[in-house]
Amino acid sequence: MxxxxxxxxxxxxxxxxxxxxxxxxxxxxxxxxxxxxxxxxxxxxxxxxxxxxxxxxxRDDLLNYCWTALSDQANLSDLASSEPEHRVDTALDAMADLLESNAELLRAVLEHNPPEGPLFSSLHMFIEGRAHEIMRTCVDRDRFDLPADLIADHYANTVMLVLDWAYLRGHTLTREQLHAYAHTLLGGVE
CATH class of the missing domain: 1.10.10.60 (Homeodomain-like)
Known part of the structure; x- marks a missing residue:
């Protein structure tokens, strides 16, 4: 930009x-x-x-700006100060809030743009990048004998997978289910 x-x-x-x-x-x-x-x-x-x-x-640059503008609506400022065991839930909730607060727009966009198309590929890349950035700054490095960036990638990909499943692929999940899915998938790390 x-x-x-x-x-x-x-x-x-x-x-x-x-x-x-x-x-x-x-x-x-x-x-x-x-x-x-x-x-x-x-x-x-x-x-x-x-x-x-x-x-x-x-146009792609404008689209990245739109993703940034939408993501700024999510309140992730307190993520780093939250307890390590709650950080995934906090990040997942903030991103879910963003998607839910724009649900009508998301539904309309999905009608004209398939989830496997270029628009959602761009969104996936943006969310994965943002989630990685967030998780990298919040990973409790003392808990793991792995590089922080590797753990951040794992967390970011898992958060994206759960959000994609619930909001882009149309599987209705409660917040408790979102959290449970993420924790189950992250079970090998947490």
């Missing part, structure tokens, strides 16, 4: 990013990602193509 999201954004820059986010999510609810053009995004957002390219490299 051409804008540094860690830097303070001007109101105008934030308005522009919000407009492209809204345009993307609005179009994804009615159209396959592969069929959405930069022109359609710009028309829906109300900005010229030059503005789009001032902010984003391409």
């Amino acid at each position: 051409k804008k540094d999201l860690n830097a303070k954004l001007t109101r105008g820059a934030q308005r522009t990013l919000d407009a492209f986010f809204d345009a993307t999510t609005g179009l994804l609810a009615t159209t396959s990602f592969t069929d959405i053009s930069v022109n359609a995004l710009c028309e829906r957002a109300g900005y010229p193509r030059a503005t789009f390219y001032n902010y984003f490299e391409d």
Whole structure:
């Protein structure tokens, strides 16, 4: 992305990013990602193509921004301070909250974008990367005789697997079931 999201954004820059986010999510609810053009995004957002390219490299870059904007809604700030035995549950709950709070959008997007398509491949990669980053900073390194990055990959992949099963593949699970599935799958490490 051409804008540094860690830097303070001007109101105008934030308005522009919000407009492209809204345009993307609005179009994804009615159209396959592969069929959405930069022109359609710009028309829906109300900005010229030059503005789009001032902010984003391409549609995939915009999509990564959308994933980041959605993930910022999840409250993961207290994850590192939680007890090690509750960190997986805390991360799983935060990501599940995010998916549930956007359930209507997710359902609409799923109607036009199959789970095995490029949109959800991008989402999978984003969630796995974010989960890995979160888990790597929270892994209790003293509990295991394994590299922290390897453990983080294992945790991140397991969290993603359970979320995918419940929210993208349509298996309705309670929070208790989500936690139980994750803990059972992680049983070899925990």
